[in-house]
Every structure is written in structure tokens, then in C-alpha cells.
Amino acid sequence: MNELFYFLKRLYILSGKILYLNIVGMVLIGIFEGVGIFLLIPLIGLTGIVDVGYDYSSIFWLYSNFKEMPQTLGLIIVLGAYAFLIIAQSYFQRNQSILNAKIQQNFIRHLREETYNSILKANWGFFLKKKKTDLLNLMSLELNRVAGGTTLFLQFISSLIFTFIQLCLAFWLSASMTISLIILGSLLLIFSKTFVKKSKEFGEDTMLLSKEFIGGVTDHFNGIKEIKSNSLEENHINWFHNISGEIEKNILNIVRLKTLSQFVYKIVSALLIVTFVFVAIKVLKTQPAQLMLIIVIFSRLWPRLAGIQSNLEQLSSVLPSFKSFQDLQAECQIAKELEEENYKKIEPISILRGIECKHVSFKYQTQSNYALKKINLYVPTNCMTAIVGPSGAGKSTLIDMIMGLNIPEEGQVLIDGNPLLKDNLLSLRKSISYVPQDPFLFNTSIRENMMIVNPQATEAQMWESLEFAAADFVKNLPKGLDTKIGDRGIRLSGGERQRIVLARAILRNPAVLVLDEATSSLDTENEAKVQQALEQLKGKMTIIVIAHRLSTIRNAEQVIVLEEGRIVQQGNFNELAMDKKNVFGKLLGKQLEVMG
Numbered sequence: 001m002n003e004l005f006y007f008l009k010r011l012y013i014l015s016g017k018i019l020y021l022n023i024v025g026m027v028l029i030g031i032f033e034g035v036g037i038f039l040l041i042p043l044i045g046l047t048g049i050v051d052v053g054y055d056y057s058s059i060f061w062l063y064s065n066f067k068e069m070p071q072t073l074g075l076i077i078v079l080g081a082y083a084f085l086i087i088a089q090s091y092f093q094r095n096q097s098i099l100n101a102k103i104q105q106n107f108i109r110h111l112r113e114e115t116y117n118s119i120l121k122a123n124w125g126f127f128l129k130k131k132k133t134d135l136l137n138l139m140s141l142e143l144n145r146v147a148g149g150t151t152l153f154l155q156f157i158s159s160l161i162f163t164f165i166q167l168c169l170a171f172w173l174s175a176s177m178t179i180s181l182i183i184l185g186s187l188l189l190i191f192s193k194t195f196v197k198k199s200k201e202f203g204e205d206t207m208l209l210s211k212e213f214i215g216g217v218t219d220h221f222n223g224i225k226e227i228k229s230n231s232l233e234e235n236h237i238n239w240f241h242n243i244s245g246e247i248e249k250n251i252l253n254i255v256r257l258k259t260l261s262q263f264v265y266k267i268v269s270a271l272l273i274v275t276f277v278f279v280a281i282k283v284l285k286t287q288p289a290q291l292m293l294i295i296v297i298f299s300r301l302w303p304r305l306a307g308i309q310s311n312l313e314q315l316s317s318v319l320p321s322f323k324s325f326q327d328l329q330a331e332c333q334i335a336k337e338l339e340e341e342n343y344k345k346i347e348p349i350s351i352l353r354g355i356e357c358k359h360v361s362f363k364y365q366t367q368s369n370y371a372l373k374k375i376n377l378y379v380p381t382n383c384m385t386a387i388v389g390p391s392g393a394g395k396s397t398l399i400d401m402i403m404g405l406n407i408p409e410e411g412q413v414l415i416d417g418n419p420l421l422k423d424n425l426l427s428l429r430k431s432i433s434y435v436p437q438d439p440f441l442f443n444t445s446i447r448e449n450m451m452i453v454n455p456q457a458t459e460a461q462m463w464e465s466l467e468f469a470a471a472d473f474v475k476n477l478p479k480g481l482d483t484k485i486g487d488r489g490i491r492l493s494g495g496e497r498q499r500i501v502l503a504r505a506i507l508r509n510p511a512v513l514v515l516d517e518a519t520s521s522l523d524t525e526n527e528a529k530v531q532q533a534l535e536q537l538k539g540k541m542t543i544i545v546i547a548h549r550l551s552t553i554r555n556a557e558q559v560i561v562l563e564e565g566r567i568v569q570q571g572n573f574n575e576l577a578m579d580k581k582n583v584f585g586k587l588l589g590k591q592l593e594v595m596g
């Protein structure tokens with residue numbers, strides 16, 4: 001129940017006054033409904049049309065006045081009063097529904113924004129641990145379940161208030177009968193405990209299944225090319241068939257449980273009512289009018305109690321979703337890169353001398369071996385530094401370390417001699433443009449993709465960057481900069497995508513340009529063009545390049561050679577190339593062999 005109280009607290013903080021207003025509305029509706037029901041029988045009785053066989057003077061002060069009135073007038077007044085109560089109740093009910101929706105939507109919007117913000121503001125370590133599709137599932141399906149849970153929760157409060165008011169009125173009419181009713185109601189709620197527990201278990205299953213479903217389907221659609229080209233459709237269709245079956249089974253289990261609890265609940269209530277009526281007539285010698293009241297009390301209160309019990313079950317099945325939000329928020333809090341108020345003040349850092357790694361070691365949480373071991377490295381400002389080495393040597397890990405994504409386990413990263421800490425981490429990233437091997441483009445126009453990094457960029461600046469990145473093919477597209485490029489830029493070739501992302505990186509005019517295999521998909525001609533462009537940047541920008549194709553780094557002022565997480569060589573391209581026996585010489589030798 002912890003998570004429920006946590007969300008109740010959040011609901012209270014976020015809704016404030018509106019929640020009080022809603023509760024007042026609930027109380028009013030409860031009173032109108034209660035009064036309406038309890039007045040109906042005695043009021044009709046006092047008009048004399050029906051003999052209820054009971055004198056209500058003791059409880060209804062109006063009774064004696066009405067007795068003197070002509071029957072028709074009395075009836076009109078009584079029915080008018082009843083109609084007024086119904087109208088007032090419906091009016092408040094409508095407003096309360098709107099208030100409920102406002103509270104629910106406000107809460108969900110905050111929860112959605114708050115979770116999204118805290119996810120985006122978490123550090124890189126958080127994303128290395130998390131499955132993206134789990135986050136997607138949480139932000140879509142689970143959020144909807146939490147939204148449903150908030151509605152249930154408000155309904156639950158409303159049922160409790162209604163029950164309380166009805167019980168007060170019933171108590172006023174007959175204390176002994178109401179006490180017996182409360183005892184019976186409590187017995188029923190205790191008996192519902194097993195159902196509530198089982199509902200929670202099914203709720204957990206629902207959450208796991210939807211996680212698996214979203215994860216699987218997203219993976220399949222992301223890898224659709226591999227699926228189609230390797231004829232893997234059958235495997236995936238089978239997987240989908242199985243998970244759909246499990247989802248169906250889970251839903252049916254929930255419905256079975258819900259209907260079973262309702263079924264048992266109704267039978268037990270009927271038996272209790274029968275016993276209660278028997279005891280009321282035979283033991284307590286209750287009068288017929290009071291018996292009528294008992295039936296009214298039962299008929300109104302029992303469905304509400306059944307509602308509370310079913311609300312409890314449904315709420316329990318949503319609790320796992322509440323809990324996963326609570327856990328995620330706690331995880332994000334731990335992984336937070338910077339305090340909220342400092343986010344707005346981030347300015348790009350100016351690096352005057354260079355970035356240094358001093359005795360840096362790093363290990364991924366899931367690995368037993370160190371990905372980087374005792375790295376000592378200096379990246380001078382406005383020079384080109386290349387990082388080379390065999391696959392898995394730790395090149396990308398090192399770049400992620402320099403960008404402040406990976407935090408060293410030992411050693412330090414220094415910017416102009418100052419340690420890279422939480423305070424200057426985001427400022428450093430503001431001055432970096434990073435181009436990965438598999439560049440990411442948004443499903444929109446080239447123009448919008450470029451403006452994401454620099455919303456103030458002029459058309460001329462955009463063309464200049466595109467030209468710089470040898471992406472002048474954009475000129476020949478029928479819609480030029482306004483060409484829509486599809487999901488992740490699917491309507492462009494790999495090389496075209498790389499050039500646009502490179503142009504985008506340049507448009508940001510960064511102090512540091514990081515290229516991780518950023519020209520691997522380019523043909524020789526375009527690669528040469530990019531080489532020339534990078535050459536122009538030398539002396540104006542710090543460039544860090546990872547490249548398997550060693551021709552790309554021919555002009556680098558410094559080459560760092562990594563092997564199994566260690567720097568094994570360091571120096572200028574030509575110097576390193578001379579020694580044919582070392583790692584760099586061998587890498588170069590192999591590439592020349594392949595090229596013939």
C-alpha cells in the first residue's frame with residue numbers, strides 16, 4: 001500500500017484546492033442522495049397515499065405541518081422536493097465528474113512530464129542499464145494504467161464518503177440495525193482480502209507481459225530489414241502468437257477473478273441479509289416500516305460496498321504500475337546529472353589548453369574486465385586527435401569518457417587542468433558536437449533536422465554546413481531542405497545520412513567535434529571531400545576522430561592506438577606507420593593488403 005500513499009500524497013500536492021473542492025462535491029452528492037432516499041418513503045407516507053404504518057414525527061419535523069395540508073398540495077410539495085434533490089445531485093455529479101477528470105489529467109500530465117524530464121536528465125550509466133522499450137512501455141501502457149488507477153482511487157474515496165454519509169443517516173434512523181450492518185460489511189471486506197492479493201499478482205503479470213510485448217514488437221519493427229531479408233517472419237509470428245495468447249489468458253484470469261469475487265460476494269451478502277432480516281423480525285421484533293428502511297439501507301449500501309470491494313481489487317492490480325513509476329523516479333533521482341535549477345544556466349565551456357585523461361580506468365557494470373585501463377592521454381585544443389585500434393579495444397568507451405558520459409572508476413578527466421565534475425559536465429557537452437557511426441535523424445524534413453541543434457540558423461548557414469560535409473546532394477532533391485527523410489532518415493542512403501548528421505554537427509559551431517566512425521559509409525570521393533573540410537577546421541576546432549579506415553586520419557596531429565583497453569602507442573601518423581611490427585603498423589599493413 002506504500003505506493004498508493006505515495007501517489008495519494010502526489011495527488012494532494014499537485015491538485016491542492018481542487019482536491020478539497022472535489023471532496024466537498026462528493027460530500028454534497030452523498031448528502032443529496034442519502035436524504036433523497038431516506039425521505040422518499042416517509043414523505044410519501046405522510047401524504048396519506050400509502051400507509052407506511054409508522055409515525056415519523058420524531059425524526060422529521062416537517063411531518064406534523066404536512067399532516068394538516070390537502071393531500072394533493074402535500075404530494076406536489078413532496079415530489080417537488082424530491083425532484084429538487086435529484087436535480088441538485090445530478091448537477092453536482094456532473095461538476096464532480098469534470099473535476100475528477102481535471103484532477104486525473106493534471107496528475108497524469110505532471111507524472112508524464114516529471115518522469116520524462118527525470119529520464120532525460122539521468123546520467124549515461126542509467127541508460128546503459130535500462131532497456132529502452134521498458135521506458136517506452138512505462139511512458140505509454142503503464143501510464144494509462146496509472147491514469148485508470150487515479151480514476152479508481154477517486155471513485156474509491158467517493159464510495160467511502162457516500163457510505164459514511166449513508167451510515168450516519170441510517171444510524172440516525174436506527175442505531176442497532178446500522179451497527180449490525182457495519183459488522184456485516186466489515187466481515188465482507190475481510191473476506192475480500194484474498195481476492196485483493198490475487199488481483200495484485202495478476203496486475204504484476206499484466207505489467208510483465210506488456211513490457212515483453214512492447215519490447216518484442218519494437219525490436220521486430222526496428223529490425224524489420226533483417227527479418228525480411230533473412231526470412232525470419234515465421235519465428236516472429238510464432239512469438240507474437242504466443243505472447244498474444246498469454247495476454248488473452250491474463251485478461252481472462254482477471255475477469256474470472258473479478259466475477260468470482262462478485263459472485264461469492266453476492267451469495268454471502270444474500271445469506272447475511274436473509275439472516276439479518278430474520279433476526280430483525282423474529283429476535284428484534286422490528287416493525288414493518290423499519291423493515292422497509294432496512295431494505296432501503298441494504299439496497300443502497302450493498303452495491304456501494306460491492307463497489308468498494310471491486311475498486312480495491314482493481315486498484316491492487318494497478319499497484320505494480322504505480323510501483324514501477326515510484327522505482328523509476330527513485331532510480332532517476334540517484335542518476336540525476338544536475339539539480340533542476342542549474343539546468344537553465346548551462347553555458348558552453350571554453351577549452352583553452354586541452355582535455356586530459358589521468359590514470360583513467362573504467363568498467364561496465366555488466367562486465368568483469370575493465371574496458372579502459374590506466375589511460376593517460378592529452379587532447380590538445382584545436383588539434384585533430386585520432387583514436388584507432390581493433391574492434392572492442394575501447395575506442396567508443398574512451399570517447400564517452402571524454403564527453404563525460406562514462407564516469408571513471410579510477411583516475412580523472414581534466415578540462416584545462418580542472419576535474420570534470422557534475423558542475424562542468426553539461427557545459428562541456430554544450431561545446432561538443434558528436435557524430436556517431438549510426439547517425440540518428442528525426443522523421444521530419446532536413447531543415448528541421450538541422451535546426452534542432454541551432455534553431456536560429458539561417459538558410460545560408462545551413463547550406464554552408466551541408467557543403468562543408470559534402471552533402472550538396474540536398475540541392476538536387478526536389479524539395480531541397482524541406483525534403484522529408486522518413487523514419488530515422490530511411491529515405492536516404494547510409495552515406496547521405498552520415499553527411500547530413502556531420503553538417504548538423506558543424507552547424508552547431510562546436511569547440512570540440514567528435515566523430516565516431518562518422519565517415520565509414522562514405523565513398524572515396526565524398527570521404528576525400530570531408531577530409532578536405534576537416535583540414536580547414538584544423539586550428540579552429542578540437543577534433544577527435546575514431547576511424548577504422550586509417551586513410552581518414554592521415555592528417556591527425558596525434559594518433560592514439562588502443563588495444564584491450566590500454567594505450568599501446570601514441571604519436572604522429574607517419575612515425576607510427578614506420579614501425580611495421582607494432583599494433584598500428586599491423587593494422588595499416590592489413591588495410592593495404594586488403595586494398596591490394
Ligand SMILES: Nc1ncnc2c1ncn2[C@@H]1O[C@H](COP(=O)(O)OP(=O)(O)OP(=O)(O)O)[C@@H](O)[C@H]1O
Pocket residue numbers: 128364365366367371389390391392393394395396397398
Ligand atoms: N554498454 C556496454 N555494456 C557492457 N559492455 C560494453 C558496453 N559497450 C561496450 N562494452 C564492452 O567494452 C569493450 C570496449 O567496447 P567499445 O565499444 O569501446 O570498443 P570499440 O573499440 O569502440 O569497438 P568497435 O571498433 O567495434 O566499435 C568491449 O569489450 C565491449 O564488449
